[in-house]
Amino acid sequence: MPPYDDWNKIDDEEDEELQDMSAYEGKRDVILFCIDCSESMLELREDPNYEDVQTCHVYTALEAAMQIQKKKIISGPNDSVGILLFNTTRKSEANRRQGSEIKRGTFVYQSIAPLNAPKIQELIQLLDAAREDPNKLRDTCPPLTGKRIPLGDVFTSCNWVLRDSAPKIATKRIFLITDSDEPHSGPGGHQLITSARTTLIDLTQAGVTVEPFFISTPEKPFDVSKCYSSILLPNDLEDENDQDQGPAILSESISITRIEDLLSQMRFHEVPKRALFSIPFQFADGFTIGIKGYGLVTEQKKGTYKYFVDLGDRMEVAEVRTVYIDEDRQVEIDKSKIVFGPDLGSATAADEDEDEEESGASGTRAVKAGYRPFYTAEEVRSFRTLGLEPGIKLLGFKDRSELSFEDNIKHSQFIYPDEMTYSGSKRTFSALLKAMIKKKKIGLVLTLTRRNASPIFCALLPQEEKVDEGGWTDPAGFHLIPLPFADDIREAPIQEAFRASDDLKDAARAWIDKLSVKNGTYPPDSYPNPALAYHNAQLQASAFREQYDPDSFEDLTEPKYEMIHKRAGKLLQAWKEAVASDESANVVVATTGSKRKADIAVDEAEIRSKYDAGTLGKLRVDQLKEFLKAKSLQVSGKKAELVERVAEWLDAH
CATH class of the missing domain: 1.10.1600.10 (Ku70; Chain: A; domain 4)
Structure with missing residues (x-):
């Protein structure tokens, strides 16, 4: 198995232990809209939303791309978006500059670049012009007539566009939009399908995900089994080598019956599936697989504020940096040299000098009794992690019935195998999942998701893949449920009430x-x-x-x-x-009210003033007893005895 050197990319010490959102904010997202511009996509149809207005599928796809860009410029201003058109005869200098690997029949309408308002406004102007002139899109991107380019060439062009323009550390996705369910209908179609699948595997290994959006109309229903089931990779846990019945059939949910659903489907896929952590899963000594963890519930908040510097002719984003300054020397201090310790009082200068001499002589940090011990950042981190490395260790199994509803006190996370780190992770993960579902078991694991987190015990709840009536799929995997400690659960008060008939x-x-x-x-x-x-x-x-x-x-x-x-x-x-x-x-349930306890606190000055005035007898018995108790005197006897005992104490003091 390959070594797992980079356990985690998150080093911020201030992050929360299990709900770390820095992975969502720091990693960029890249979307390349790959839109088919064939004759059928440019065919004019009546607009379902406006009367006496004609539209086409390309217009709807470009409008969806524009809406996603407008939304992302607020929610993800650091993300990048591009638009690639295929099955078109349009050429440009940009294609030639991209290199010879940009295949014929493809056109880069918008190169991948960070989102900006002028770029989106240019697309808005094209859509406005197409609304006035329905043939505007056909003139802008003339379609290929009589043929279609192979999907392998489309994926190759996408690969080169992403490789040349997209950031290296980013989530890269391709939104493929087409209405052709059989692009390789001519001779040699089987070889073209094999070539397209090989190219797609190369994209996947480079970290690129293809999200298909197949347009289906009542006149021309889309059949994914004709071609795309043999090209697109399945999303289940089954290993391709273990499938004896050929390639998996894609779900019909990716076929959009109504063109109005295109934007809503894209919004569902707009947020990328970013992993919160990527750590090893240890079954036993020397038996480890790789997994990725995902957060299923995330609160969407307002974007972080930024500071700008007015340079006169323009505004620049100010870079925020934290610097530690030595107050005595007024110089910057290296963060790695800062030590931590509890504040137990300040020592004198002579004591500090003596400590430094002892420390320098022995080579250790000598700490006197009553003074604070100091620890480095690495030692403090080891206290928190108990010296463990990030990972999940399987401890055993329990019956599923032993997992109670009240055990779920925090948001669970979803783990999925990571084949890129350990070969065979998907196959092993699938075997464990099926065995636990069959035997109705849950797993008990020791979990440390990040270097600066604390290890906790979690339950592994298996989930079988399910498809509901709407076409949405519950993926197969494990829910990682943090188990509570004893003091995390409080017994609920039992109250009786009337039941409805x-x-x-x-x-x-x-x-x-x-x-x-x-x-x-x-x-x-x-x-x-x-x-x-x-x-x-x-x-x-x-x-x-x-x-x-x-x-x-x-x-x-x-x-x-x-x-x-x-x-x-x-x-x-x-x-x-x-x-x-x-x-x-x-009916109102009668409840017994609790009596308020009387205030019996009496100030000593007040008692002495009553003693001087000869009115100690006006004090209550409980007040006299409270005073005698505070002075460690006997509190038994009648009120006259208590008054006499108080007077004797006041005479003596």
Whole structure:
């Protein structure tokens, strides 16, 4: 097995242990839109949203690319986007400068570069012109007639565009948009399919992912089994060498029946699947595979603020850097030379000089009793990690029934095999997953995700691959659930209450069924945070120098009251009347109130003033006892005895 030298790329000591978002913010994302410009894609159709307006699939694809760029310029300003058109006869000097590997029939409309407003405005102007003149796109990118270029050439051009322009450390993806389900229909189609798959494997090994968006219409349904099932790589855990029935069939969910769904599908794939950590998974001594961990739940927040420097003619982003300064010498101190220690009081200068002499003589750090010990940053990190290296170590297995619901006190993470670090990881991972699902077991592991985290015990909950009715797939893998310590769980107080009758439950169930979410799932992408969406809309208008109208903002989370009353208004009214007429709904549970404890604290000066005035008898018994108790005197006896005992103490003091 190859060595695993670079366990983790994150070294920031201030990160949280399990919810580290620096991987999302620091790593760039690169998207190359690869759009088919064939005759069928440029064929004019009636626009479903506007009357007497014609459009085409290329226009919709470019509009989706523009919308993604406008959204990314706010959420990911450091990301890069490019547009490659294929099956077109257009040529340019940019293609020649890219090199001879840019195949004929492909055209780089927008080279991969960081997002900027002028670049997006240029695309907006093209779309506006195409809206006025439906033939504008055909004139801009004339299609190839009578033939199509092989997909292998398309992937080769994409590879060279990404290699020449994309950052080396980035998440690279290709959004392939086409309506042709059989591009290699001519002679030699089998060889072209093999060549395309080989080129795609080269892309995958270079860290590039292909996200297909197949356009299907009622007149021309898209059949993925004709060609693309033999080209695109499967996403399951099965190893290709273990499949006896040929290549896996792609899911029909990637075939878009309605062209309006193209943008919503792209928004779903807009956020890249970035791994939070990449660490080894140790089954036993000498038996290790590689895995990657992903966060399933992440809160989307406003972008980080930046400082700008006014240089007169332009504004430049200020570079923020933290520097440690020696107050005595006013010079910069190397961060690696800083030591840490608890603050136990300051020592005198003579003691410090004596400590330095002893330390220099013996070569060790001598610390006197009562003075603070010092530790280096590496030693402090070792205290936190207990000297362990990042990784997951399998300790054993338990029955699935032993994992309780209340054990999940933090967001779990999802782990998936990493074939690039250890060969055979996917096959071994799949075998363990199937065995645990079959035997209904969970795993118990010791986990350290990063060098600056603390090791914790976690449960490995296996998940089998499932496909729901909507076409979305739950991938196969393990949920890494942090197990709580004993003091993390509190016993819930048991309170008795009146239970609703069966008639009330049926009345409530009637209107709940009418207002349930479609398919029983909640799509978070369809209901964005209104405060965040309003903030981003204003930033977007400012970036493109557009006038923003606050009244045009639509809060998608606001309940649709008219629809609610239309669907379940009568059922809600019947349920409210049933609740009002139910006797148990108007009963209040009697609770015993706790008496407030009287304040018995009495100041000594007040007691002495009453002693001088001869009014000690006006004090209560509990106040006299509290005073005697504070003076370590006897508190037994009647009130007269207590008053006499207090007076004797005051006489003596």
